[in-house]
Amino acid sequence: MAVGAFLLLAVAQLATAHFGLEYPAWRDATLGSGHNYSQWAYPCAGVPGNIPGGNRTDWPLTGGSVILDLHHDWTYVFINLGLGANVTVFNYTLTPEFLNATGEGKLCLPTVPLPADLKVEDGTQASIQxxxxxxxxxxxxxxxxxTFKADAKPLQGDACRTVGVTTAAIKEQKAGTSAGAIAGMNSVVLSSVVGLALLFVCGMSL
Ligand SMILES: [Cu+2]
Structure with a gap:
């Protein structure tokens, strides 16, 4: 009985948790798609790039919008970029200050800027991770x-609404100035982990 309950929870965890990438449209649905995808799998959940007839969204030259569907109580969010038609290496970070997102719901980031020294042209293909x-x-x-496009615009108004999620940016700090902040953050993370039963770590919060 105990084993059966554990397996049921394990299956529920696989089926119900994780997150959706709504904009730009993900390469393919990795939640309940029936494919053999796993969001645990680096770099793209097992979804190949540049799928013939697949999703490819126009994005502004200086950076665009990102919409996530978050299913966990809290999560850290990192966004990376790789250049090319079929990207497997995501070597530009778009989140020098990564996000600590709290709550389940929709998170819309109106403009995720490119690094200042990264120049792209109209028609440059890339992928977001x-x-x-x-x-x-x-x-x-x-x-x-x-595809980076000169005439693409960030999402605005109702197209970019955050519901149920709050975020705080976690700033990178220089060595020697960050000991207090890091110690404080670790104690918060540690106490929240200790406070959760192991089976609740991922997936039972939907
Ligand atoms: Cu999950």
């Missing part, structure tokens, strides 16, 4: 293929 990290410490991955 979104990584979320929760209590378990393991990363979850989703990717979206994009």
């Amino acid at each position: 979104v990584i979320t990290v929760g209590d378990s410490g393991a990363g979850l991955y989703n990717c979206a293929d994009i």
Whole structure:
């Protein structure tokens, strides 16, 4: 009975948790798609890039919007970029200050800017990688293929609404000035992990 209950919870965890990348449209649905995808799998949940006839979204030259569907109580969010038609290496970070997102719901970031020294042209193809990290410490991955376009605009108004989620930016700090902040953050993370039963780490919060 105990084993059966554990397996049921394990299946529920696989089926119900993790996150959706709604904009730019992800390469393919990695939640309940029937494919053999796993969001635990680096770099893009097992979804190949540049799928023929697949999603590819126009994105502004200086950076665009990102919408996530978050299913966990809290998560850290990182967004990376790789250039090319079929990207497997995401070597530009778009979140020098990664996000600590609290709550389940929709998170819309109106403009995620490119690094100042990264110049792209109209028609440059690329991919966005979104990584979320929760209590378990393991990363979850989703990717979206994009084309940088001079006439593409960030989402505005009702197209970019955040519901149920609050965020705080976690700033990178210089060595020697950050000991207090890091010690404080670790104690918060540690107490929230200790406070959760192991089976609740991922997936039972939907
Ligand atoms: Cu999950």
